[in-house]
Amino acid sequence: MDFELSAKAQDSLERVKRFMKEHILPVEPRYWEEVHAANAGGDWRRWQVPPLMEELKARARAEGLWNLFLPDATLGAGLSTLEYAPIAEETGRSFLAPEVFNCNAPDTGNMEVLWKYGSEEQKQRWLVPLLAGEIRSVFCMTEPEVASSDATNMGATALLEGDEVVLNGKKWWSSGLGNPRAKVAIFMGRTPDDTVGRHHQHSMVLVPLDAPGVTIQRMLPVYGDYDAPHGHGEIHFENVRLPRSSILVGPGKGFEIAQGRLGPGRIHHCMRCIGAAERALELMIDRGMSRTAFGKPLLNLGGNRERVADARVAIDQARLLTLYAAWKLDEAGALGAMSEISAIKVVAPNVLQKVVDDAIQIHGGAGVSRDTPLAGFFAQARSLRIADGPDEVHKGVIARIELSKRGFSKG
Known part of the structure; x- marks a missing residue:
């Protein structure tokens, strides 16, 4: 490599x-x-x-x-x-x-979906203005009433009726939903079919946010911050009727599309985490060397230099692991890099959370205020340990792959 x-x-x-x-x-x-x-x-x-x-x-x-x-x-x-x-x-x-x-995000993932899987009509209507930065988009997958770490739990439906697809369900933590330029959502719902397995019974549908039956209920705060002007919202779909041509690729292709969407997106998330951790470390050092307590710079007190060293080691390890996952994704595709992508999804947000926590401690009250980006970085790190699959799910994927190398079923 x-x-x-x-x-x-x-x-x-x-x-x-x-x-x-x-x-x-x-x-x-x-x-x-x-x-x-x-x-x-x-x-x-x-x-x-x-x-x-x-x-x-x-x-x-x-x-x-x-x-x-x-x-x-x-x-x-x-x-x-x-x-x-x-x-x-x-x-x-x-x-x-x-x-x-x-x-x-989530526009990058949505644009990649449209680029890879969209019809010419779908690309002209939605991809072109997204690429031009004229509109924003939303991804609707997580639901308030089920454990969304298992996407097969999904209760929302995308049912076929003649030349239409009818959507019903509740989604939340749909990022970017509050942006005044948000115009389209990718909705994932069940399209039941007893003739196929459970990973072939979901569809992704392009939904104009002004379609009848689409209702934005509220924005959801993260640690008390609504993340204006983008936001993370709860949105309900009630008998939303759209042309069948609104379905991406075709009925039952939702999981296939999701695999193609989430791989690169997770690389992007993790590398952004590393960039945030680098900035947090810089802020920690600058603050720690410019403030004194008990006659010494803060970094010369209480093991703080060791924390700086630990941060440097952790950030560099996370970067190398993420670059390896990116290389593997380019070489073998999302399925071929599944273990590596899950590994970085666990590692990078946890590294960021730890580095930012130490930086906040050095900053004292300023660290939890809006005077620095540290509070936002902490919220980002903690949220990412849930978003795009929680830590536990990704560790389960890694363990399953390791067991299979030794000839054991996933159990």
Whole structure:
């Protein structure tokens, strides 16, 4: 295996770093002040995206720093998963950066689904404006009334009636649902069929958010923060009737599509975690060396230097493991890299959580305020240990694969 970046990928990475240093990080505090001021009322129906976002997006697009995640050289940057991974790490240092480069979740995963599985009609209607950054999208999978760590528990349905598909069900933690530009959701529901196995009885359907029967119930706070202007919401589908052509690929293909969607997305999440951990470590060192207590810099007290060393080791280990998973995904596909992808999904958020926790401790009260990104990084890390499959499920996948190497069934 070779983690060496191509000249094209290295150039993209350096330009992203320069763009972030010159245009994103200096205005990040002002952007979030504008977000909190504009959306302080708590009514998600009035959430606004500050104009600064569109200004930054226009600049990034003009510089060719756009859709860098997409391996299509015509529609995106044409980078492999491994080549994009360091770029995802760099953007993880800022909550603002992914959207500026049109590389923000859940849009990246939804765009990849449309690129790989969408019909020409579906691509023209939804992929084109998503790639242009004109609209946002939502992914509706998790449900409030079942243990969603087992997706076969899903209660929502996508039933075929003639030339239509009829959707019913409740979804929540649908990220980006509060964004005023959110226009389409990918809905996953059961399409029962007694002639096939349980992993062939789910469908993914493209749903306009203004379709009759679609109701956004509420936004859900994470540690008291509603994550305006994007949000994570609960949405109900009641007898939503759509043309059968709204189904991606065809009935019963939901799990197949999910496997193709989640592999690259998990690499992106994990590399962004590593970027966030790097920034948290920098903040911890700067704070720890600039503040004194009992006559010494904070980092010279209470084993804090050892915590810095532990953070460096953990971050580098997580990065190497994630790069290996990215390489394996490029070489063998999502199924061939299943163990490695599950491993990083456990490791990277846990590393970020630990590093950020130590950084918060060094910062004291400032660490849990909005004066630094640390509180947001902690919420990100803790949430990711649940999202896209909880730690326990991914460890179960790894254990099953290891047992199978020794000839034992999964049991």
